[in-house]
Structure formats: C-alpha cells, structure tokens
Amino acid sequence: MRDLFDSTREEAQKELEFLARRIRELDVAYHQKDSPLVTDAEYDALKRRNDALEKLYPELIRDDSPSKRVGMTAADDFSKVTHTVPMLSLGNIFTKDDVYAFMEKIRRFLGLPETEEIEMVAEPKIDGLSFSAVYEKGFFKVGATRGDGSIGEDITANLKTIKEFPQELKKQNSDGTVFIPDLIDVRGEVYMSKQDFFDLNKSQEEKGGRVFANPRNAAAGSLRQLDPQITQTRHLSLFAYACGQVHSIHWETHSQFLDYLKKWGFPVNPEIKICKTADDLVSFYENMMEKRSSLPYDIDGVVYKVNRLDLQNRLGFIARSPRWAIAHKFPAEQAITRLNKIRIQVGRTGALTPVADLEPINVGGVVVRHATLHNSDEIERKDIREGDFVVIQRAGDVIPQIVKTLPEKRSADSRPFVFPTVCPVCGSHAQKEGEDAVIYCTGGLVCPAQVQEGLKHFVSKEALNIEGLGDKNISLLFELGWIRNAVDLFYLEEKHGSELMARDGWGVKSAHNLFEALNRVKKGVPLDKFIYALGIREVGEVTARLLARNFISFENLRSQMRTEKAFDILTHIEGIGPVMAEYIADFFSESHNEILLDQLVQIIHIEPYEKKAGRITELTGKTVLFTGTLQNMTRSEAKSKAISAGAKVVSGVSSKTDYVVAGSDAGNKLSIAEQLGVPIITEDIFNQMLDDL
Ligand SMILES: [Zn+2]
Structure with a gap:
C-alpha cells in the first residue's frame, strides 16, 4: 500500500471507493458464505487504511463507508416509523387437516376446478424479529421493526451494523444487469444463529451481563439497542422474504421476487420450495420439522404463500391477515426431564423467586438448565416437588416453563415442597407483601x-x-x-x-x-441516572427522569423528601401514584440510606437536571402528537425539537395527549383528536411554544 501522505485527493477518492467495495465483499464472504477470503489481520489492515484516508480527507467519506457501520448514534429513544404498507400478520394453522382446508378455501374463493394446480411457495418460518428496510434508488434509507404492524421503531442505524445487510442493492449480477426500483420496502427477519446465541450467552455469563433465554430474545435484544455499537458486537443474520410498497418494478410471482432479492444481495432462505399440491405442503412441513434441530437457526413453523401475484391480489385480506398465506406452526416444544432442585433467588427488592434447576436437556436446539417457577402459589398449585420428573416447554420468546409434573414417576419418599419462611441467604423472616403472591425477605441491608x-x-x-x-x-x-x-x-x-x-x-x-x-x-453523573442507581423500589428509568425533571437538583429532592409533605409533593407529580410515592418517601427517610447518601453526595458530583435538558417551555412534560405534513421542518426535526423542549412525542392519539400538531393533509388522527377534544395546534403555535419560559 502507498504511503498515506503521497495520496492525492483523487487517488484517495478512488481508493476509498475500492475499500468500501472490498470490505463489503469480505464481510459477505466472511459472514454470509462463512468462507473468509483473507486473514483477520489483512481485513483489519484494510479497515485501518480506510480510517486513515477518511481522517485525511473527511470530505470524501462515502455514504456506504465501512466506518459508518459503527459508531452511529441513535436518539434517546427509538423514533417511530410509519409503515406505508402495513406489516402483515399471518393466520395460524396447526394440523395437516388445516392445510387441506386452507387450500380448499383458496380454491373455492378463486373458483378454480380441482384439476387446476395452485402453485404455492413454502418457506421455513424464522423465529426472529421482523424488519422493514426502505431503499430509494437502490440505497438503504430507513429501517424499522414491525411494531404494531402500522408503526414500528426506527432501527436504521442498527440494521446497518449487520454485516450481511445490504446497504445498497446490487446492480450487477453474473447473468447481467439487475433492475433497481425507485423505491422498495424489503421485509424479512433478523435472527441470531444457534451458535452465535450460545457464544453470546457464554461471553455474557463471563462478563456478568444479561443472559438470553433463546436466540429470538437475543436477536431482539441485540437489534433493539439504543446504542447501535452494541448491535454491532452481536452477530446477527437475516433472511428477506417479502416487500411492502414498491415503485417502478413488477413481478408475476413470489418466487420471481425472491430471485430479485437474491440478485440485489439479500440472503434468501435456501430451504424455500415451490409446492404444487396440499400433499407437497404437508411433506415440506414434515421435512422441516425433522430438519429443525439440525438447522443453524430456530424456526417455529413454516409459511405457505400463493405464488402468483394476480391470485394473491384477488384473494386479498381478512382483517390484517392475507387470505393467500398462512403459517403452519410447529407444536410447542416439550421435553421431560428431572427437576433436581428448587432454588430460591433473592432479588434487589428482597423478592424470593423460585427457580427450578433441571437435568440439562436439549429442547429444539437449545439446552435448558433452568425453568421459572414464578412464585410459591404456582409451586403449590402444580404440586411441583424436588426430584420430580416434569414436562418442560419452550415456546417462542418465553423462558422455559414447567407445564406439569409427573406424579406417577415419583419415588415413595417424595414430599411436597415447603416454601421457606426465612430468607435462604440472610435468615431474616420472609413474608408476603400486599396482594401479589410474592414473598419478600425483610432483611433489607442486613x-x-x-x-x-x-x-x-x-x-x-x-x-x-x-x-x-x-x-x-x-x-x-x-x-x-x-x-x-x-x-x-x-x-x-x-x-x-x-x-x-x-x-x-x-x-x-x-x-x-x-x-x-x-x-x-x-x-459527574446526571441526576436521573443517579436516582435510578439508588434502586428505590418501583423507580425505573422513566420515574427517575420524572423525579429529576421535577426536582432539578439532588439537594432539592432530598430536602423536600425530608419534609412531612414528601408524600403529597410526590403524588402531585403526574405519573407518580401513591404506592410509588410511599416507596420513594420511605427510601429517603430510612436512616441507613441517609447515612449512605450523605457520603455519596460528598464523593460524587451529581449534575443538576437543568444542565442536560435544561429548558422549561410550555411543552415541557406535555404529550405531543404530530400528524400531516409540516411546512417548515421535517417530522423528525419537529420531534427532536419537541423532545429537547421536554415534551413526550407519541404516535397514537388518546385522551392523554396534550396537543396534536396538525400539518397539511392530516388524516385520521386529526379527526380522532377532534372527537376526543384534544387541543389541535398549528406549526406556528408549536414553534412559539418551543420558546423558553
Ligand atoms: Zn435476606
């Protein structure tokens, strides 16, 4: 490689272009095809070269630069993305008979004779997280989660960190040029392979970090990170299989569309098959069920889609599910294993949570060692005992559960489990508190x-x-x-x-x-982080921020909490109920805590809230919704202005909404707001309200 400073601007530009292409190629080979083309050291050298050139010529940094795949900062919270075409949910079927009935219904609907084949595409149903990715002129613009199907979370920066995710649609293929549509919303599933899931959990365990229950959870937890750099460190993969809105391109069948996806550079599941009859579908299902545990990723069923688009259009939708596609789900995965021990965990709040330690068993490709038992009532109700053989179930995104115990396999000396009346760790008395079935250790700081x-x-x-x-x-x-x-x-x-x-x-x-x-x-620590860190019962990040915003400084919060009016002051804050107020007031009046806080404020500089969010405006603390097209700013600009003025931006209108900012062509939300009597303001008034008070 040439010496950096010898490069002219033009040469640097050419080299950056080369590096962007080359590194992407290497990423694809490494991640998608699992066959690295170069050593890690060579790869790193290319990345370093790219970084150095970019430092020298920052104006030449490309949109598709490899350096942009890291270090993307996301907003405080996910912003919302409206799906122009809603993301579908599929109807479910569970039996073979259902498959024949489904095909029969389609045939009847279309009025097709028995003799005419209806070509279907059968796909494995990946157990991951759905995404939508909008490309304009072939360049990736916006990515979102499914959300409620209409509005999802903006995960643009996170998707970009996935190595096999195309940031630009490939134009050229071995068999010639591929047409690039002006606009296309490609949809698919982001998942974590079983191996990457095991590796991640292992390293999380070593670091003492969060351990995920299953690959789906891990994928969701990794993709929905406010900090895309975390997403970057997790190995995520994806398959594309559908599309939302699309302009300037047309295909006749779903399988043609899948071919396009492949040519544009998307991973498309290799198991996908065209089926001619209901029998074919059933055997695809059985085949996938057999293959299931040996696949490198989790699937929870298969999906059947009518291949011809004209037929799809004729079939249309029932409510939000298409009539032309259905998910054939696998039965929940169950297994029988021995419950070795019921262990009682003690949480931060003193809650005693029973956990079942199981004889490790493989359930659908995931080794299960523990199952949740929720609380003492559940153990009693199901009569679960140590040493029992139990049926455990792993379904979708939940921690394995014990479905039932098998009393017929019990030994003669089996005894019902007795929930401890003292804390297993400190020996303090343990008791129920309030209405829920949870038992708490009363030891507190002891x-x-x-x-x-x-x-x-x-x-x-x-x-x-x-x-x-x-x-x-x-x-x-x-x-x-x-x-x-x-x-x-x-x-x-x-x-x-x-x-x-x-x-x-x-x-x-x-x-x-x-x-x-x-x-x-x-x-220096921001006030809200410090309040949250104290671990006051019921005070999560949102409440901590609320307290910070209301009391501005920690001194102020403490001194107000020391007065007899503490409870009243707290319950007057919108968002803080009496139970929470009680916990907060108690925390500050507890003498142990007073001593600790006296010392902590000497050691730590707690930054007053105003330093960070600072401003008090008419919109501070208000809930605002935007609808329609604004004249002088984009929607995201308006949102970030509202947030920095201390407002909360929501996407659905309700009676709790304080203001609806209506631009031109405002639709349904405006009429709902009118019906609910929510104040509707113009862009100009919104701008005025942004001023500091
Ligand atoms: Zn205890």
Missing part, C-alpha cells in the same frame, strides 16, 4: 443477597454504568469484604488497590480501568 443485587444495579449500564464490574466481580468483591455498600466502591482503589491488582484474573490493566471508571463517575 441481607447480603439484597445488598449485592443492589450493588449490581448501582453499577449497571442504565445506572452509573461502571464498566468492569459485572455480577461476578461484585460478588467477588463483596465476599472479600471489600465492598459492603455503594460508598465502599469509591474507596476500593485507596484501600485495596494493590491487592486487587495482584489478584488472579484481575491484573493491573483491568484494575486501572475499573478505578478510572469509578473516577469518571465521581466527576
């Missing part, structure tokens, strides 16, 4: 389990985000007696720094990184 869970929450990503302190490390430091509460964390370096660096599995570097992360926190 309970090591509650304290550790509280510390894990304190340092978690959504709270103070102290990297290098996963669950395992918290437990370790706690057991060593080095950290007993949140304050101890900040004395870790001073008191145990050298010991920590000398510990096996730690080393100087990771200890330093941890101390650095802690020092960063000392320098």
Whole structure:
C-alpha cells in the first residue's frame, strides 16, 4: 500500500471507493458464505487504511463507508416509523387437516376446478424479529421493526451494523444487469444463529451481563439497542422474504421476487420450495420439522404463500391477515426431564423467586438448565416437588416453563415442597407483601443477597454504568469484604488497590480501568441516572427522569423528601401514584440510606437536571402528537425539537395527549383528536411554544 501522505485527493477518492467495495465483499464472504477470503489481520489492515484516508480527507467519506457501520448514534429513544404498507400478520394453522382446508378455501374463493394446480411457495418460518428496510434508488434509507404492524421503531442505524445487510442493492449480477426500483420496502427477519446465541450467552455469563433465554430474545435484544455499537458486537443474520410498497418494478410471482432479492444481495432462505399440491405442503412441513434441530437457526413453523401475484391480489385480506398465506406452526416444544432442585433467588427488592434447576436437556436446539417457577402459589398449585420428573416447554420468546409434573414417576419418599419462611441467604423472616403472591425477605441491608443485587444495579449500564464490574466481580468483591455498600466502591482503589491488582484474573490493566471508571463517575453523573442507581423500589428509568425533571437538583429532592409533605409533593407529580410515592418517601427517610447518601453526595458530583435538558417551555412534560405534513421542518426535526423542549412525542392519539400538531393533509388522527377534544395546534403555535419560559 502507498504511503498515506503521497495520496492525492483523487487517488484517495478512488481508493476509498475500492475499500468500501472490498470490505463489503469480505464481510459477505466472511459472514454470509462463512468462507473468509483473507486473514483477520489483512481485513483489519484494510479497515485501518480506510480510517486513515477518511481522517485525511473527511470530505470524501462515502455514504456506504465501512466506518459508518459503527459508531452511529441513535436518539434517546427509538423514533417511530410509519409503515406505508402495513406489516402483515399471518393466520395460524396447526394440523395437516388445516392445510387441506386452507387450500380448499383458496380454491373455492378463486373458483378454480380441482384439476387446476395452485402453485404455492413454502418457506421455513424464522423465529426472529421482523424488519422493514426502505431503499430509494437502490440505497438503504430507513429501517424499522414491525411494531404494531402500522408503526414500528426506527432501527436504521442498527440494521446497518449487520454485516450481511445490504446497504445498497446490487446492480450487477453474473447473468447481467439487475433492475433497481425507485423505491422498495424489503421485509424479512433478523435472527441470531444457534451458535452465535450460545457464544453470546457464554461471553455474557463471563462478563456478568444479561443472559438470553433463546436466540429470538437475543436477536431482539441485540437489534433493539439504543446504542447501535452494541448491535454491532452481536452477530446477527437475516433472511428477506417479502416487500411492502414498491415503485417502478413488477413481478408475476413470489418466487420471481425472491430471485430479485437474491440478485440485489439479500440472503434468501435456501430451504424455500415451490409446492404444487396440499400433499407437497404437508411433506415440506414434515421435512422441516425433522430438519429443525439440525438447522443453524430456530424456526417455529413454516409459511405457505400463493405464488402468483394476480391470485394473491384477488384473494386479498381478512382483517390484517392475507387470505393467500398462512403459517403452519410447529407444536410447542416439550421435553421431560428431572427437576433436581428448587432454588430460591433473592432479588434487589428482597423478592424470593423460585427457580427450578433441571437435568440439562436439549429442547429444539437449545439446552435448558433452568425453568421459572414464578412464585410459591404456582409451586403449590402444580404440586411441583424436588426430584420430580416434569414436562418442560419452550415456546417462542418465553423462558422455559414447567407445564406439569409427573406424579406417577415419583419415588415413595417424595414430599411436597415447603416454601421457606426465612430468607435462604440472610435468615431474616420472609413474608408476603400486599396482594401479589410474592414473598419478600425483610432483611433489607442486613441481607447480603439484597445488598449485592443492589450493588449490581448501582453499577449497571442504565445506572452509573461502571464498566468492569459485572455480577461476578461484585460478588467477588463483596465476599472479600471489600465492598459492603455503594460508598465502599469509591474507596476500593485507596484501600485495596494493590491487592486487587495482584489478584488472579484481575491484573493491573483491568484494575486501572475499573478505578478510572469509578473516577469518571465521581466527576459527574446526571441526576436521573443517579436516582435510578439508588434502586428505590418501583423507580425505573422513566420515574427517575420524572423525579429529576421535577426536582432539578439532588439537594432539592432530598430536602423536600425530608419534609412531612414528601408524600403529597410526590403524588402531585403526574405519573407518580401513591404506592410509588410511599416507596420513594420511605427510601429517603430510612436512616441507613441517609447515612449512605450523605457520603455519596460528598464523593460524587451529581449534575443538576437543568444542565442536560435544561429548558422549561410550555411543552415541557406535555404529550405531543404530530400528524400531516409540516411546512417548515421535517417530522423528525419537529420531534427532536419537541423532545429537547421536554415534551413526550407519541404516535397514537388518546385522551392523554396534550396537543396534536396538525400539518397539511392530516388524516385520521386529526379527526380522532377532534372527537376526543384534544387541543389541535398549528406549526406556528408549536414553534412559539418551543420558546423558553
Ligand atoms: Zn435476606
């Protein structure tokens, strides 16, 4: 490679073009075809070269630059995308008879004789997350989740991080030029392969991060990340199989469309088959069921679609499901295994949650080791006992559940499970609280389990985000007696720094990184993050933000919470109910917490809320909906202005909506707003309301 500074601007431009193409090619080979063309080192060298050139000529950075696949920042929250053509949901069938009935119904509807074949396309139904990806003139513009079918979440930046996702439709194919439509909304499924799922969970476990129940959850959790850089680190894959709106191109059959998808560079499932009869469909189903566990990805059934588009159009829709397609679902996957032990976990709030430790068993390609038992009532109701053989079920996106126990396989000395009346960790009395069936440890700060869970929450990503302190490390430091509460964390370096660096599995570097992360926190933490980190019962991120917005500074919040009026002050805030108010007021009046907070405010600089969001406008705290076309700004501009003025932007109108901003050609939402009596304002008035008060 040439020396960087020898490159002229023109040469750099050419080279960047080459690099964009080459790196994409390598990505496809590596990820899609699973056959790397170069070594990792060579690949990295190309990426570095690309970065260096871009640094030298920032004006030459291409839209499809490999560097743009990382570091894309997403908004505070997902913005919404309206699907021009709704994303369909399919009707479900479960038996072979249903397949014949489905075909018969189609035949009757179309008035076709028995003798005439209706060509069908059969596809495996990928158990992932649906996406829509809009391409204009062949370039990827907007990506969204299915959402409710009409409005999804904007995942444009996240999709771009998936290696096999085409950012540009391929124009050239081995057999000639491929036509690129002016506009097309390609749809498909993002999934995580079983192997990538296992790998991810393994590394999450090591880091003490979140472990996912199944590949579908992992894919959803990875794709729906506000930070696309996280999506980037997860290995996601996809199959395309449908389209929404499309301009300037036409095909006769669904299989022709699939061919286009392949030519444009989309992964299309290799198992897809054309079937001529209902018998063919049934044997496709049986074949896929057999293949299921050996496929590299999870499927939860198969889908049958009428191949001819003219027939599809004639068949149309019933409600929101097409008449021309149906999902034939596999039965929920069940297996029988032994329940070795019922373990009681103690959470941050002291809730005792029973978990079944199972003899590991493979259920549809996923090894199941634990199942949820929910609470003591459920164990009693199902009479689940330690040592029982139980039927477990894994269905879609839920954690494996115990369907029933098999009492006939019980040994003679089997005894009903007795739910503990004391906390298994600290021995404190355990009791039911309120209406729900949950039993809580009353130990509070005496309970090591509650304290550790509280510390894990304190340092978690959504709270103070102290990297290098996963669950395992918290437990370790706690057991060593080095950290007993949140304050101890900040004395870790001073008191145990050298010991920590000398510990096996730690080393100087990771200890330093941890101390650095802690020092960063000392320098400044946004008020809402700090409130959330305290782990006050019922106070999630949204409530924490609400408190921050209302009290502006932590001093103010504390001093108001110390007055007798604390409860009243809180319940006057919209969004805080009496139960939550009670928990919050209690938290601040608890003497242990007072001592801890006195110390924490000395150590940590808690940034007042105004610094970040700052502004108080007429729209602050209001719920706003946009409809129609605005004249002087785009919809997303308007949304971000509203959000930065402290408003909440919603996509559905209800009586809770404060204002509807109506542009030209406003549709249905405007009339609903009128019926509900929601104030409707113009773009001009909206602009005026954005002014600081
Ligand atoms: Zn306890």
